[in-house]
Every structure is written in C-alpha cells, then in structure tokens.
Amino acid sequence: LEVRREKLRGLAPLSEPRSPTDLRVRQLRARDLLRGDLEGPALEKHVEEAVLPTTMRKAISWGRANSIFPATFGLACCAIEMMSIVSPRYDIARFGAENMRASPRQADMLILSGRVSIKMAPVVRRIYDQMLEPKWVIAMGACSSSGGMFANYAVVQGADKFMPVDVHVPGCPPRPEALVYGFNKLQRMILGNPDPGWRRRYNGIGTEEWARAATGTASQEEIDAYAAARELSVSHETARSQESRGGAA
Amino acid sequence: MPDPPGLELIAKELDVAAAGSVLDTYHEHGQACLIVDPERILDVLGWLRDAPQQEYRFLASLHGVDYLPAEPRFAVVYELLNMPRTERLRVRAALADPGGDELPEIDSCMPLFAAAELQEREAYDFFGIAFRGHPDLRRILMPEDYVGWPQRRDFPMGGEPVIFTHNEREVPRWYE
Numbered sequence: 437l438e439v440r441r442e443k444l445r446g447l448a449p450l451s452e453p454r455s456p457t458d459l460r461v462r463q464l465r466a467r468d469l470l471r472g473d474l475e476g477p478a479l480e481k482h483v484e485e486a487v488l489p490t491t492m493r494k495a496i497s498w499g500r501a502n503s504i505f506p507a508t509f510g511l512a513c514c515a516i517e518m519m520s521i522v523s524p525r526y527d528i529a530r531f532g533a534e535n536m537r538a539s540p541r542q543a544d545m546l547i548l549s550g551r552v553s554i555k556m557a558p559v560v561r562r563i564y565d566q567m568l569e570p571k572w573v574i575a576m577g578a579c580s581s582s583g584g585m586f587a588n589y590a591v592v593q594g595a596d597k598f599m600p601v602d603v604h605v606p607g608c609p610p611r612p613e614a615l616v617y618g619f620n621k622l623q624r625m626i627l628g629n630p631d632p633g634w635r636r637r638y639n640g641i642g643t644e645e646w647a648r649a650a651t652g653t654a655s656q657e658e659i660d661a662y663a664a665a666r667e668l669s670v671s672h673e674t675a676r677s678q679e680s681r682g683g684a685a
Numbered sequence: 686m687p688d689p690p691g692l693e694l695i696a697k698e699l700d701v702a703a704a705g706s707v708l709d710t711y712h713e714h715g716q717a718c719l720i721v722d723p724e725r726i727l728d729v730l731g732w733l734r735d736a737p738q739q740e741y742r743f744l745a746s747l748h749g750v751d752y753l754p755a756e757p758r759f760a761v762v763y764e765l766l767n768m769p770r771t772e773r774l775r776v777r778a779a780l781a782d783p784g785g786d787e788l789p790e791i792d793s794c795m796p797l798f799a800a801a802e803l804q805e806r807e808a809y810d811f812f813g814i815a816f817r818g819h820p821d822l823r824r825i826l827m828p829e830d831y832v833g834w835p836q837r838r839d840f841p842m843g844g845e846p847v848i849f850t851h852n853e854r855e856v857p858r859w860y861e
Contacts, residue, residue: 555828589835589843590827 494627500544500570501626504533504619507543509563512550514577514609521619526612533619540566545622547615548601551579552592564599564640569669572626574618575601578608600638635673686773692717695739695774702736703728708779716775723761723778723791730776730797733765741765741774744798747805749812753838757781759789759814780814793819811836 510518521528528534537543540563552560564573575595578584581604583593595601602625605618654662687695689712696707696719706725711718721729733741746764759780766773780789793816794801805816806825813834816822824831833840 554831555826587843589833589840 497627501623502532504531504545504572504623505535505537505543506533506545506547507540507563507567508536508538509540509546510549511552511556511560512579514549514579517609517612517615518547518549518576521612521615526616528616528619531616531619531623540564541568543567544571546571546573547576548573548580548595549576549609551584551586552595553590554592555590557592557595557598560595561598572602572622573600574603574605574615574622576605576607576615576618577610578606581606584608598638600635600640686715687717688712689717692719692774695719695733698736699729699732702732716773718775718777720777720779723780726761726776726778727792727794727797730763730765730794733774733776734797739767740769741767741772743768744794744800744804745773747794747798747801747808749808749814749836751812751836751838759812761791761808761814763794788813788815790815790817792817795819810834813837 510516520526522534522536533545540546544567546560546564546567548560564571573595575581579586579591580595581601583591585608587593592598603618603622605614607614610618692710692712695717696710699719700707703725706722706729707719708722709720711720719729733739743766744763745766746762748762750760750762752758752760757779759782761778761780763776763778764773765776778791780791783789791814793805795805795816795818802819802821803825805819806822808814809816809819809822810824810826811834823829827835835843
C-alpha cells in the first residue's frame with residue numbers, strides 16, 4: 437500500500453489543478469468525510485458520486501449470494517457428501533449457506549444430490565415450484581446431471597429435462613470440496629448475470645404454490661390476487677432478463 | 686437345506702398329497718428346488734406349509750423371472766423357510782407366455798402367506814405376471830401410469846447415448 441500511495445503521488449504533484457473525478461481528489465474527499473469535515477451539499481454530492489454507482493441491484497445480489505438457504509433434500513448417495521459440507525471440516529458457513537431449511541418455502545437453493553427416478557421427478561419439480569423466488573438449483577453428481585451410470589428405464593437422464601439447473605457439479609459422487617466450489621460458482625453467477633433465461637424456458641416463473649389455492653379453500657378474490665401476482669412475477673422476470681442482455685432480448 | 690434324498694422324499698410325499706403337482710426337482714449348490722405345476726401352486730404351498738414334518742411356514746421371498754428365449758418363458762419362484770430347522774426350500778412354477786397383450790396368470794398365495802401381497806405386486810410391476818385373487822394388484826415401484834414391464838428381457842434398455850467428443854457427430858441432434 438505504501439508503494440502504491442507513493443506512485444499516485446508521483447503521477448502529478450498535488451499543487452497542480454485537478455478534475456473533481458480524479459482518483460486522488462476523491463480519496464482526499466473521502467478522508468475528509470471520515471474526519472466529519474464534509475457536510476450538507478458537499479456530503480450529498482459525495483454520496484451521489486461514490487455510492488450510487490454501486491447499484492441497488494448489485495447490493496441485492498451481493499446479499500443474496502452470501503445468504504443462501506439450501507433446502508434439506510437428499511436424493512441418494514450424493515446426499516451424504518452434501519451433508520458433510522455443513523460440517524466444521526468443509527464449513528459452508530464460510531459462504532453463508534449453512535442454514536439448511538426443512539421446508540422448500542423457506543429455501544432458495546435446491547441441491548439435487550443423486551439420481552432422479554421418473555417417479556421422483558414430479559416430486560422434485562413440485563418442491564422446486566414451492567420454493568420462493570429467487571431460487572437456484574445445483575445438480576450434484578453425474579446422475580442428476582446426465583443420468584450417470586443409470587442408463588435405464590427408471591432414471592431421468594439429466595434433471596434439466598424438467599427443471600432449470602444453474603450449476604452442474606461433476607463427480608460420482610463429487611467430493612464436498614467440489615460441491616463447495618460449485619456453490620462458489622453459483623455465488624459468482626448470482627453476483628454477475630442473474631438470469632440466463634432458463635426459468636422462462638422451463639416455465640419456472642411465478643410457480644410458487646399458494647397453500648390455500650392448492651387445498652381448494654381459497655375465495656375467488658384470493659385466486660385473482662394470486663393470478664395477478666404471478667403475472668407481475670413473469671413480467672418482472674422478463675424485464676430483468678432483457679435488461680441483463682442489454683435490451684436485446 | 687433338504688439334501689438330495691430329502692428333496693426326493695418331499696417330492697414323493699407331495700405327489701401323493703397333490704397328485705401330479707411336481708414336475709421336476711433339482712439340487713444345486715446345496716439348494717433344493719421343486720418345479721411344480723402352476724395350476725396346483727396353492728396345493729403345493731399349502732401342503733408344504735401345513736403338513737407335519739414339513740412346516741415351511743415362512744415365505745422368505747417371492748419373485749418373478751424371465752427366461753427368454755427359453756420355453757416356458759416366465760417363472761414365479763417361492764423361497765420357503767422352516768425357521769426351527771433353518772431349512773430352505775425353493776418352489777418354482779413355470780409360466781408360459783400367452784402372447785400379445787395377455788399376461789401370464791397364476792393363483793395368488795396371499796391366503797397362505799399374507800406377506801406375499803407386496804412381493805406379488807412387485808412381480809406384477811416388473812414382469813407383468815397377473816396373480817389371480819390378489820386384492821390390490823397394481824404397480825408398486827414404477828409410476829402408476831407407466832406402460833410396459835421393465836424387467837422383461839425383451840424390454841428395451843432405455844437410457845440415452847452419452848455424448849463424448851469421439852461420437853458427438855454420430856449422435857442425432859447432438860447440438861440441442
């Protein structure tokens with residue numbers, strides 16, 4: 437740091453006139469702020485320049501990526517490896533995802549840990565649908581990514597036949613480190629481009645079930661409100677996708 | 686296990702109790718097996734369960750087998766166990782394939798062994814063997830709407846070709 441500071445000073449002497457956007461000027465101003473010297477309109481201007489470029493969306497993505505609640509959901513042998521990532525040895529708590537929720541309605545990440553049989557596939561899809569937006573899926577291991585060794589009549593050949601999968605982790609089973617790495621990849625994806633367009637393709641937007649609608653005890657107003665919320669969710673997702681593609685979609 | 690003479694003794698006594706029910710016997714790897722007429726299966730199992738000196742009261746397993754291309758094609762195998770003597774006896778009933786959409790049929794042994802309920806459902810699920818008199822014959826492991834009998838030997842393997850770099854051009858529509 438000392439070297440870097442010397443270099444900055446060396447670019448141009450401080451006595452020369454500088455533009456307000458110059459890094460050195462902003463640094464000095466930030467130091468002033470820390471001292472409590474900056475107040476009133478000067479403070480407003482500083483906030484405008486230094487804080488707003490960190491957009492709201494980035495801040496939200498940062499929060500989401502570092503506070504993920506995985507669903508407690510094991511399918512097969514990979515689930516043993518998945519369990520160990522919350523253990524002190526691998527410690528997914530370092531990345532803020534140690535809180536496994538027992539209900540899909542409280543979770544925002546689903547780890548498909550094992551082969552998905554064709555009888556289980558509708559159940560998995562329903563659990564995914566029950567999770568609240570935003571939600572992500574990691575396909576862990578060869579079986580849930582491609583069917584793996586189970587090329588037979590009973591197993592779905594890759595979970596992305598019926599639901600959007602964000603990250604595939606190879607291995608049979610993957611070591612817990614590999615799953616943690618896959619999770620870090622997912623975090624990076626959330627921080628960067630949050631929407632590759634898969635959710636629309638799999639009709640996975642606004643599918644959160646609504647408990648009373650499912651039991652058939654909802655009134656017509658409630659059903660209408662639910663439909664409107666779904667419409668809103670779809671349009672929001674579409675707009676977000678277009679924005680993340682630079683408006684080209 | 687009944688030894689070979691013991692097995693012949695059982696076969697002979699069974700032939701007296703239920704005439705013509707035993708078609709063959711064999712003794713291999715220390716395991717005794719009776720091959721019986723599927724139409725008489727309830728007589729055979731009932732006698733083996735209840736006759737004094739036999740008393741094979743526990744049905745350890747019931748499973749279907751497909752011997753394609755042998756004829757008769759199917760078989761239902763009953764593994765019986767006499768627990769006090771720790772003696773096991775296998776009973777096999779061979780079933781011909783009726784062809785077409787018809788299913789091979791055999792009497793359910795649920796009146797004798799209640800534990801056969803789920804195992805007969807499994808044999809039905811995988812081999813399409815219909816058990817007459819079963820109270821609730823439907824699929825148990827495969828989805829209810831599944832079509833076909835997946836453990837039959839002429840059932841296609843299923844699955845999909847795995848795409849490697851060396852064969853990706855040969856796999857149809859590999860780019861999708």
